[in-house]
Amino acid sequence: MYILKQTLCVSVLLVGFLMGPVSAADKVAGEQKAANCVGCHGSKGKSSSGQWPNLAAQPAAYLINQLNAFKSGTRNNPVMQAMAASLSDDDIKNLAAYYASLSPVSAGGDVDPAKLGQNKATMCLGCHGSSAEGNGQFPRLAGQQPDYLLAQLNAFKTGERKSGPMQAFVGSISEADMKALAAYFGTIK
Numbered sequence: 528m529y530i531l532k533q534t535l536c537v538s539v540l541l542v543g544f545l546m547g548p549v550s551a552a553d554k555v556a557g558e559q560k561a562a563n564c565v566g567c568h569g570s571k572g573k574s575s576s577g578q579w580p581n582l583a584a585q586p587a588a589y590l591i592n593q594l595n596a597f598k599s600g601t602r603n604n605p606v607m608q609a610m611a612a613s614l615s616d617d618d619i620k621n622l623a624a625y626y627a628s629l630s631p632v633s634a635g636g637d638v639d640p641a642k643l644g645q646n647k648a649t650m651c652l653g654c655h656g657s658s659a660e661g662n663g664q665f666p667r668l669a670g671q672q673p674d675y676l677l678a679q680l681n682a683f684k685t686g687e688r689k690s691g692p693m694q695a696f697v698g699s700i701s702e703a704d705m706k707a708l709a710a711y712f713g714t715i716k
């Protein structure tokens with residue numbers, strides 16, 4: 528009986544040990560997988576064009592949500608849907624861990640509209656974090672490409688991109704304010 532218990536204990540420990548590394552996110556594996564992403568999202572998650580979002584320092588939970596949304600088709604973008612189609616759950620977790628671990632970057636942008644946007648930005652920070660650094664399911668906006676931010680705000684407005692909170696929110700924001708907000712967030716880090 529004693530020996531049986533011992534063996535059971537050891538096997539439970541062994542299984543726990545073997546499974547641990549498999550289910551935990553693996554940044555190194557994520558970095559290797561990210562070789563397929565650098566062409567658009569840039570090295571270290573800083574993209575060089577407003578068509579492609581920066582991914583650096585984006586919260587892992589948000590990245591996982593978006594990659595799954597592309598994969599299932601609930602977020603519609605042909606390029607990213609094709610990219611996400613071949614990613615396994617582990618790939619997604621690892622990529623998210625990798626990008627979340629990178630240092631924040633700043634896209635920069637026009638200073639004048641940014642000043643206007645700064646005054647309006649307070650209403651966004653309750654969800655997106657006090658420095659717009661993102662939090663869990665809420666994406667980082669700080670330093671994001673202004674053209675990308677504006678495109679997403681418009682996509683929420685037309686309903687092309689679905690999100691309860693954002694669709695409700697952008698309904699009351701003018702085109703000029705959206706531009707100013709996008710410019711402001713692009714300039715901070």
Ligand code: HEC
Nearest residue numbers: 563564566567578579580590593594604606607610622666
């Ligand atoms: C050929 C260009 C291209 C490649 C390669 C690419 N992406 Fe993208 N990615 C895009 C575009 C374009 C968007 C913006 C989609 C939109 O407008 O909704 C995007 C958006 C994203 C988003 C959403 C970001 C956000 O802030 O919501 C994530 C996450 C993402 N890509 C991850 C990846 C990963 C991980 C890879 C590599 C496995 C990858 N992408 C490869 C073009 C690319």
Ligand code: HEC
Nearest residue numbers: 592650651654664665666676679680689690692693696708
């Ligand atoms: C009630 C909470 C809430 C508020 C307030 C809010 N957001 Fe959001 N926002 C979200 C959520 C949740 C998402 C992620 C949606 C998803 O998962 O697709 C999001 C996503 C976004 C995105 C897409 C980012 C990306 O990387 O693709 C932009 C841009 C954005 N918000 C801008 C704003 C701006 C600008 C304001 C203020 C005017 C604001 N949000 C206020 C909850 C909020």
